[in-house]
Amino acid sequence: MTGAVGxxxxxxxxxxxxxxxxxGAYAGHTGRREVAVSARRAIYCLAGLLAVAMVMLExxxxxxxxxxxxxxxxxxxxxxxxxxxxxxxxSQEGSLLLWAFLxxxxxxxxxxxxRRRLRDIAPWATAxxxxxxxxFLSLMVVFGQDxxxxxxxxxxxxxxxxxxxxxxxxxxxxxxxxxxxxxFSIPFAFAIGALIRRRTDAEWIRATRRFALIAWTFLGxxxxxxxxxxxxxxxxxGYWAWxxxxxxxxxPWLLGTALLHSVMVQEKRGMLKVWNASLVVGTFTSALxxxxxxxxxxxxxxxxxxxxxxxxxxxxxxxxVLVGSVALVISxxxxxxxxxxxxxxLSREAFFLLNNLVLVALCLVIFWGTFFPLIxxxxxxxxxxxxxxxxxxxxxxxxLVLVALxGIGPILTWRRVTASTLRRALTAPLAVAGLxxxxxxxxxxxxxxxxxxxxFTLIAFVLAVVGQExxxxxxxxxxxxxxxxxxxxxxxxxxNRRRYGxxxxxxxxxxxxxxxxxxxxxxxxxxxxxLPGQSTRIDGYTVTYRQPTAAILDDRAxxxxxxxxxxxxxxxxxxxxxxxxxxxxxxxxxDGTGGAIGRFFMGDSTSEVDLRxxxxxxxxxxxxxxxxxxxxxxxxxxxxxxxxxxxxxALIIAALAERYRTHAPAATxxxxxxxxxxxxxxxxxxxxxxxxxxxxPAPEARRRRAxxxxxxxxxxxxxxx
Amino acid sequence: MDYAIALAVFALAVALVVIGPLRHxxxxxxxxxxxxxxxxxxxxxxxxxxxxxxxxxxxxxLSDEDFRTTDRExxxxxxxxLRALDELDSGQAETRR
Numbered sequence: 001m002t003g004a005v006g007x008x009x010x011x012x013x014x015x016x017x018x019x020x021x022x023x024g025a026y027a028g029h030t031g032r033r034e035v036a037v038s039a040r041r042a043i044y045c046l047a048g049l050l051a052v053a054m055v056m057l058e059x060x061x062x063x064x065x066x067x068x069x070x071x072x073x074x075x076x077x078x079x080x081x082x083x084x085x086x087x088x089x090x091s092q093e094g095s096l097l098l099w100a101f102l103x104x105x106x107x108x109x110x111x112x113x114x115r116r117r118l119r120d121i122a123p124w125a126t127a128x129x130x131x132x133x134x135x136f137l138s139l140m141v142v143f144g145q146d147x148x149x150x151x152x153x154x155x156x157x158x159x160x161x162x163x164x165x166x167x168x169x170x171x172x173x174x175x176x177x178x179x180x181x182x183x184f185s186i187p188f189a190f191a192i193g194a195l196i197r198r199r200t201d202a203e204w205i206r207a208t209r210r211f212a213l214i215a216w217t218f219l220g221x222x223x224x225x226x227x228x229x230x231x232x233x234x235x236x237x238g239y240w241a242w243x244x245x246x247x248x249x250x251x252p253w254l255l256g257t258a259l260l261h262s263v264m265v266q267e268k269r270g271m272l273k274v275w276n277a278s279l280v281v282g283t284f285t286s287a288l289x290x291x292x293x294x295x296x297x298x299x300x301x302x303x304x305x306x307x308x309x310x311x312x313x314x315x316x317x318x319x320x321v322l323v324g325s326v327a328l329v330i331s332x333x334x335x336x337x338x339x340x341x342x343x344x345x346l347s348r349e350a351f352f353l354l355n356n357l358v359l360v361a362l363c364l365v366i367f368w369g370t371f372f373p374l375i376x377x378x379x380x381x382x383x384x385x386x387x388x389x390x391x392x393x394x395x396x397x398x399x400l401v402l403v404a405l406x407g408i409g410p411i412l413t414w415r416r417v418t419a420s421t422l423r424r425a426l427t428a429p430l431a432v433a434g435l436x437x438x439x440x441x442x443x444x445x446x447x448x449x450x451x452x453x454x455x456f457t458l459i460a461f462v463l464a465v466v467g468q469e470x471x472x473x474x475x476x477x478x479x480x481x482x483x484x485x486x487x488x489x490x491x492x493x494x495x496n497r498r499r500y501g502x503x504x505x506x507x508x509x510x511x512x513x514x515x516x517x518x519x520x521x522x523x524x525x526x527x528x529x530x531l532p533g534q535s536t537r538i539d540g541y542t543v544t545y546r547q548p549t550a551a552i553l554d555d556r557a558x559x560x561x562x563x564x565x566x567x568x569x570x571x572x573x574x575x576x577x578x579x580x581x582x583x584x585x586x587x588x589x590x591d592g593t594g595g596a597i598g599r600f601f602m603g604d605s606t607s608e609v610d611l612r613x614x615x616x617x618x619x620x621x622x623x624x625x626x627x628x629x630x631x632x633x634x635x636x637x638x639x640x641x642x643x644x645x646x647x648x649x650a651l652i653i654a655a656l657a658e659r660y661r662t663h664a665p666a667a668t669x670x671x672x673x674x675x676x677x678x679x680x681x682x683x684x685x686x687x688x689x690x691x692x693x694x695x696x697p698a699p700e701a702r703r704r705r706a707x708x709x710x711x712x713x714x715x716x717x718x719x720x721x
Numbered sequence: 722m723d724y725a726i727a728l729a730v731f732a733l734a735v736a737l738v739v740i741g742p743l744r745h746x747x748x749x750x751x752x753x754x755x756x757x758x759x760x761x762x763x764x765x766x767x768x769x770x771x772x773x774x775x776x777x778x779x780x781x782x783l784s785d786e787d788f789r790t791t792d793r794e795x796x797x798x799x800x801x802x803l804r805a806l807d808e809l810d811s812g813q814a815e816t817r818r
Contacts, residue, residue, distance in 0.1 A: 004724040004727050005727045008727035009731060012728065012732050015735075035742075038743050041739050042739050044738070045739065116754060119752065414774075416787070417782065421782055480779075499773065499776075714800060718772070
């Protein structure tokens with residue numbers, strides 16, 4: 001019943017999406033309002049149907065109904081409930097359903113919010129959203145990625161959720177990323193509608209800008225949470241590996257950043273229309289490419305679902321979107337050209353153009369490095385890959401330029417800024433940056449790394465500029481309002497949310513890059529093999545392996561792992577002293593590896609790092625226990641107790657675990673000391689705060705009937721706005 | 722069987738929702754209302770630009786001369802929008818008479 005209802009929702013959903021596409025296009029072409037309303041309602045119905053489908057699938061997971069292939073492959077009766085819920089999107093099929101649901105929900109919200117506006121564009125936007133939704137639904141209904149596929153012979157127990165995915169971030173990382181990807185379909189859809197209708201004014205931008213910012217925020221948060229997950233879970237101690245799927249999420253975020261800045265130029269000056277059309281297409285296309293990379297198996301990635309048959313349909317859809325959009329932009333070039341010209345190179349619009357160039361260049365560099373294996377295979381026949389050294393070398397110079405622009409941009413005004421005004425505005429921030437540079441060279445080891453020193457100096461400059469903007473703005477307000485400083489500051493931000501929210505985002509990015517630069521250039525790492533009682537030193541810390549630990553069904557992270565082996569580690573530095581407990585969780589093999597007892601020691605295992613957070617530095621530890629001394633007794637136990645009752649087998653496993661604890665051989669540890677890595681997460685939180693500030697709705701505009709001269713009305717309304 | 726029933730039920734529900742506007746000739750929002758929404762949004766955006774310019778001037782980022790030029794231009798654009806809104810209102814008042 002569940003599966004029947006769920007698949008029926010997908011089938012009717014596909015038909016509803018196709019109807020929305022056709023009816024929307026018809027309404028756009030003929031101007032028939034009732035057809036446009038009908039198309040919009042089809043999208044609403046789609047959202048409702050996919051919500052029901054999601055509920056059906058989640059209920060199957062919660063019931064541990066192993067007659068469903070996905071549930072049998074990704075869940076088990078002993079998977080904690082929290083992870084049963086997240087298991088839905090751990091699979092190709094379930095994640096496609098999540099993607100389609102988020103797209104339909106987002107589309108419904110946007111179409112509802114814009115139902116009274118953009119009458120000539122909205123039907124075309126509905127059609128485009130219907131096409132995108134139909135594509136993703138067709139993957140499930142037509143191309144065999146059915147989330148409700150049944151098994152002819154359901155197993156008694158499922159495989160359980162992939163151990164690497166048993167982390168709290170699994171609940172929000174994929175939904176946030178997908179929300180970002182689908183969110184960029186909104187400006188794309190409205191841009192296509194505007195191009196079709198030759199509407200080159202900024203109206204569609206104003207209507208969809210907020211949704212583009214929401215998508216950008218979701219995608220950024222998703223990327224950051226993924227980085228945090230990597231750092232705290234994967235056992236290698238890093239947060240960014242330049243993995244293809246990581247890069248594929250970063251590219252639309254970079255292009256989205258360019259878009260959010262560039263559309264302001266079109267709004268204010270009517271310029272950069274071709275740029276904006278191209279950036280909208282590029283952002284959405286790169287979001288599709290990111291989705292494609294995870295599902296096609298063309299590039300190796302820890303994030304990928306593995307090889308599948310979806311590569312062909314995805315590539316075809318991306319080609320249609322890209323070629324169709326580019327053709328449309330080219331056909332509308334005459335409408336997109338503007339007569340407005342740059343008044344000065346020292347202007348906000350000039351620097352936003354430079355900003356576009358740098359962000360696009362960054363994106364191209366990352367694209368090249370990500371797809372280099374495929375490019376080299378096409379040219380030379382062998383797959384060569386480039387790793388972090390290439391990406392770091394290529395992106396750092398561009399990142400430095402970007403940070404400099406983030407500092408200069410807020411100082412500039414539209415049209416032009418005079419040299420004297422610029423000099424006045426730059427004096428204090430440059431002085432702060434200069435002092436920071438001197439202090440860094442004199443009192444820290446930052447001078448050891450030229451790029452890091454340059455980055456720290458530029459970050460000081462950016463933070464000084466942002467601080468100056470807040471201070472001067474509040475001072476300007478106090479001249480008129482005579483408020484206190486806190487009140488003036490609060491009122492300043494409240495009345496200029498977009499501007500000051502944007503400044504907060506700049507500050508947040510600067511702080512985030514501070515953490516990246518410091519932790520990348522100055523971290524200390526040591527891989528060492530220690531016996532209980534032995535010590536090692538790293539970056540001024542003395543680390544001593546006190547004793548091994550073993551636990552049955554008691555893993556610290558609550559992942560449901562049957563066995564955990566770890567260590568108690570003593571850490572000292574001067575008067576600082578604390579204890580760390582890194583461990584490794586072991587999950588029973590489900591593929592027949594090992595015997596009745598051995599499978600608990602030879603299945604998948606995951607690292608449970610221990611981490612001491614700090615504003616100045618993090619100390620991070622991971623352990624790889626050596627279980628080779630248990631192999632012989634495990635083999636004996638497998639022979640003797642293969643058919644023993646479960647209670648007896650559990651006692652044997654406990655005895656083996658206790659043997660490890662009391663006779664532990666040397667274990668391999670990784671210790672990392674990373675300076676200022678916590679500022680990455682703090683910077684991300686500031687970015688989020690800035691985005692929320694910019695997104696917060698202004699008080700609803702009051703509408704007034706014309707009862708007086710327009711000029712007088714303008715004066716009155718401005719004074720009250 | 723379950724699938725066929727679910728299919729029929731959902732298809733009927735969606736059809737009822739989607740066909741409704743077609744049967745009743747629902748026009749959705751009147752063209753004037755939609756135009757008003759667009760103009761109101763453009764008005765608020767223009768007010769924001771005027772306030773931004775005033776703030777830039779008070780902060781010393783815009784010279785007096787540049788501020789005067791910019792403010793004049795923005796206010797004249799705002800007035801055009803307000804006149805368009807007023808025309809909409811008078812057009813609607815005429816229609817009612």
